[in-house]
Amino acid sequence: MTVTATPNGFDLDNGGRRVVVDPVTRIEGHMRCEVNLDENNVIRNAVSTGTMWRGLEVILKGRDPRDAWAFTERICGVCTGTHALTSVRAVEDALGIDIPENANSIRNIMQLTLQAHDHLVHFYHLHALDWVDVISALSADPKATSELAQSISDWPLSSPGYFRDIQTRLKRFVESGQLGPFMNGYWGNPAYKLPPEANLMAVTHYLEALDFQKEIVKIHTVYGGKNPHPNWLVGGMPCAINIDGVGAVGAVNMERLNLVSSIIDRTIEFIDRVYIPDLLAIASFYKDWNYGGGLSSTSVLSYGDIPDHANDNSAANLMLPRGAIINGDLSKIHEVDLRDPEQIQEFVDHAWFRYDDETKGLHPWDGVTEPNYVLGPNAKGTSTRIEAVDEGAKYSWIKAPRWRGHAMEVGPLARYIIGYAQGNPEFKEPVDKLLTDLDLPLPALFSTLGRTAARGLEASWAAHKMRYFQDKLMANIKAGDTATANIDKWEPRTWPKRAKGVGTSEAPRGALGHWIVIEKGRIDNYQAVVPTTWNGSPRDPAGNIGAFEAALLNTPVAKADEPLEILRTLHSFDPCLACSTH
Amino acid sequence: MPTTETFYEVMRRQGITRRSFIKFCSLTATALGLAPSFAGRIAHAMETKPRTPVLWLHGLECTCCSESFIRSAHPLVSDVVLSMISLDYDDLIMASAGHQAEAILEEITHKYKGNYILAVEGNPPLNQEGMSCIIGGRPFLEQLQEVAADAKAIISWGSCASWGCVQAARPNPTRATPVHEVIRDKPIIKVPGCPPIAEVMTGVLTYMLTFERIPDLDRQGRPKMFYGQRIHDKCYRRPHFDAGQFVEDWDDEGARKGYCLYKVGCKGPTTYNACSTVRWNNGVSFPIQSGHGCIGCSEDGFWDKGSFYQHTTDTHVFGVEANADKVGLGAVGVVGAAIGAHAAYSAIHRAKLKQNGDETTPAATNEGDKQ
Amino acid sequence: MSTTTEELQREQRRRGVPTTRRTAVYVYQAPLRVWHWVNALSITILAITGWFIANPPPSMPGEASDHFLMGYIRFFHFAAAYIFAVGFLFRLYWAFAGNSYSHQLFTLPFWRRSFWRELWHEVRWYAFLEPEPRKYYGHNPLAHLFMVVIITVGGLVMLVTGFALYSEQTGLGSWQDQLFGWVIPFVGQSQDVRIWHHWGMWVIVVFVMLHVYTAIREDVMSRQSLISTMISGWRMFKDDRP
């Protein structure tokens, strides 16, 4: 048993009982988590392992940069489109391509659609069961449920009869003995705190949200032709606009714009009248469960996104904040320069990759991706039957990105903290309101629940911003500008022999960057540093732990053989493992 | 005895009358080539049979097949999951994790031996000891093989499971391998697409549950009903193709009028999928309708067929990449020039020989040769 | 290994190299000649329409319903393709029904050393390293090789890939699909078939250029008639030497 203090301020103790959760479910992709519990079942060491790798960075080499968006989009189908957007931005940055104003608005609408959709699905379908006991919902009183629902929202689907129908359906489902996705859940675990009525309400909205989410993404379908995996274009967007000309029906026209507009309205409504009230209601029962802060109170990072005007990447033009906070000093927001080789670096000494010198990190423009699957000497089991990994050696398919050497948390909470610290009312006011509503102090934000809450606030923010950009698009069209693509530098012969670019975005899960090197019209190097690469990062040569591991520490677990609390905190990051390793 | 919501009940709840239910059953009987008397039996089975367990495994993938699945509008995915199938394992949405999750596979594969459907999203890698996809500390391949062993049938969701998809694109660093190349003794229904259309996914699944058989498959194992024709065959921009009206550049006049996207690389003519008919997201649009060509996302190896923006794509053989038109035009130029030069030299050569009065010598040499 | 004169002469007889004085031989019978010109025409149409299928002309103005440009281009391609296909079958039949020169297109004396020796001679003739070519009743070995590889094998590839592509529009279950549908997964997928079909065009185009050039050149420079042979059927020799 050894206790180690990490440079980023955590104490690790790998004695006690080692508990393994593999597969970690209700996440995107494959992940393993190992923790050490002390005699009080408190987590004293946490090890998170990315358990998949596909090698997209290797596959992209030698390809046409204009095709890259489609490849990178397939990094993930959950945050679908965000990699594609980041990729076209990287290529445009490298080649100096400006995009039309309309393309900027449409891209923003698509990115915001993703934020709203992804957050909603995450909350209800990936995260809710960590807080909501489905079986307990069976014993709820539909009438009391209705009263509860009506007390928190004016959402019309809230009659006693409505809840009774759902409950009946649920009952028959459970009684059938075929529990489907709810099989072997941790029902009845003491960590569940909601009264049956709140559980019934949440399960009902689980189903409603499942039916509704498919509507939101139709915005991608209008502008990008499908969802998941809509289409993008270097230099703009592929959807032409034609409002009054012959053949207008073959392009984005009044009917299409109206369709998007109506979906935006319904999205705003669902988020503000179902998601946010549910979030508040559930949170109010878990106020005391204030674990899981991890890195959020010390080191957070955001690249910023949602440019108001096209082709201006200055922080002032970005509606989501940009900056880094370190050492918990909210009064100082550091500039982030993605081109500076000293700022962003990736390490692999604990990851299943090979560098010539693994004591050093590499800036993504010089990044190397070469697999090297080996277990450390203290691992238990065999290489194809892992019982326990050795976190002292290589133990994950995720590289370890660092900003000026710091492990950083990224995501909605990071963005809200930075926005809050900047005093930006768009982020500060909703946070203050949330804290007032729940009667919690600011530090309560730095927690599992804070992360989940920030995501909800952001979903609402994103939905309202969709409206802003849709209106902006309409106004621009009204002013006579219908351009959607710039083809001046479409042909490779117009490109320089060698060019480097970086594209960034704020994906639902956090700061995303793609770095590209183009040589003679082909991709010479392509590196992605992804939100879950940051959050799910393994250790680095200095011993810093990543956001997942940090957040798990010091959390008491009610039942050592039921990893409910572990799931809860991991899920609050909305881990995306396909993204993290790519 | 607990009551299960049966297929019949689901149909009733969805507003289907008893009469049309019975009609549906007799149609089913006819479709199956059974005597009309079987309709009653089918009806009985539908009214009583428990939901078929579906074990949905994820290998190397991007989860967008699942994301697509939950977009299904008819049937609603909530109805599929709650009432039509028993989705007992799907690590994307299941409540349990770790040991409890693994225990489910153990239980269902035993209890429903030979009676469950295995749905696979993604594929197993064979490089890195199979450990570039680890589930429960073991290679995904092992989990796949174990669950496949007693499955009734396997559905390969999406291009990953069907063909390999993006991770199998050159140089396929993990040796990601489609399902049919590692499981050879089970019926496999390929539902390709990156991802497949939601209603196609639920359509294939409900077809299997309703008619209790595997849909008619084409040579490559895809259901004919959704993959029997190319995008191009039913594309609403086809009149523009036939007329010779094309988008020549992005956002040009043709793009705004909805002309054919062939010249900007549309792969509709070489892609088998239902996009131009079923369309996406409950019929809202599909790639071509929104102005981008089809990239061929349901086709085997579509990532390695060359640019998405060229009709005549590059060919990649023996590590050499070449474009037919570039090479062809080049060859025609070179050969043309060579012919010209050869012709000219031939004329000079002949004139020279004539001048020298040498015309008879060759025969002599020839004679000489023969001796 | 040495060859006796007798052996050589026997072989030459077999190969159709004239050893005695003849001024004219009837080589290409009428059906074959007709086939040649029909085939030449169909391939020309196929290559031109094929090029435009892959690289359509600039967009037509006006309404889609007023035009059918691609439709016609494709129609001519398919019409020519059927002529090409029927011609191919006929030519196959004629290899049995016609005179001894008619099987040359489908047979290659691959294992015969003299064939390669004479082929080399022909190459040297084109490289101006031989003072004159030999005389042949049928094809010279170099032409023969190219005819077999490009026209027979290449033509077959074009037919098979072409009909496989055609089966995509006639649909599953059509005879085109039943006979040629297997080609698509065999080659890979639809796009692969298309691109190999496309490569095939270039191979044939280059062959035709060389073929036409050599036909004209040899008509002028060799010791025998060429073009008129493909018109009248008679091979005329310009000298009396063997």
Ligand code: HEM
């Ligand atoms: C698309 C164009 C053409 C194709 C595919 C083609 C193909 C062929 C084929 C397959 C043969 C062998 C006939 C047999 O033994 O069955 C042949 C012979 C011949 N072709 Fe063509 N031909 C083409 C155009 C032409 C043209 C334009 C000329 C005249 C300028 C020509 C002159 C000849 C001659 C002279 C022969 C006899 C060669 C010999 O005796 O060795 N061809 N051609």
Ligand code: HEM
């Ligand atoms: C010498 C013979 C032939 C030549 C040179 C030729 C050439 C071509 C070329 C260059 C293409 C365009 C391919 C692309 O899109 O990149 C094409 C397409 C096609 N060819 Fe041929 N072809 C030949 C014979 C045939 C035959 C025998 C058939 C049988 C029916 C055929 C059927 C087709 C079809 C169906 C297409 C696709 C047309 C479409 O879908 O729009 N071709 N051909």
Ligand code: NFV
């Ligand atoms: N991590 C991650 Fe993503 C997101 N959000 C991408 O950039 O999820 Ni699939």
Ligand code: SF4
């Ligand atoms: S087939 Fe495409 S969409 Fe489906 S999981 Fe694979 S990469 Fe994602």
Ligand code: SF4
């Ligand atoms: S847009 Fe594509 S699928 Fe549609 S007609 Fe044109 S080439 Fe065919």
Ligand code: F3S
């Ligand atoms: S890209 Fe895929 S989604 Fe359909 S239109 Fe083409 S098959």
Ligand SMILES: [Mg+2]
């Ligand atoms: Mg990377």
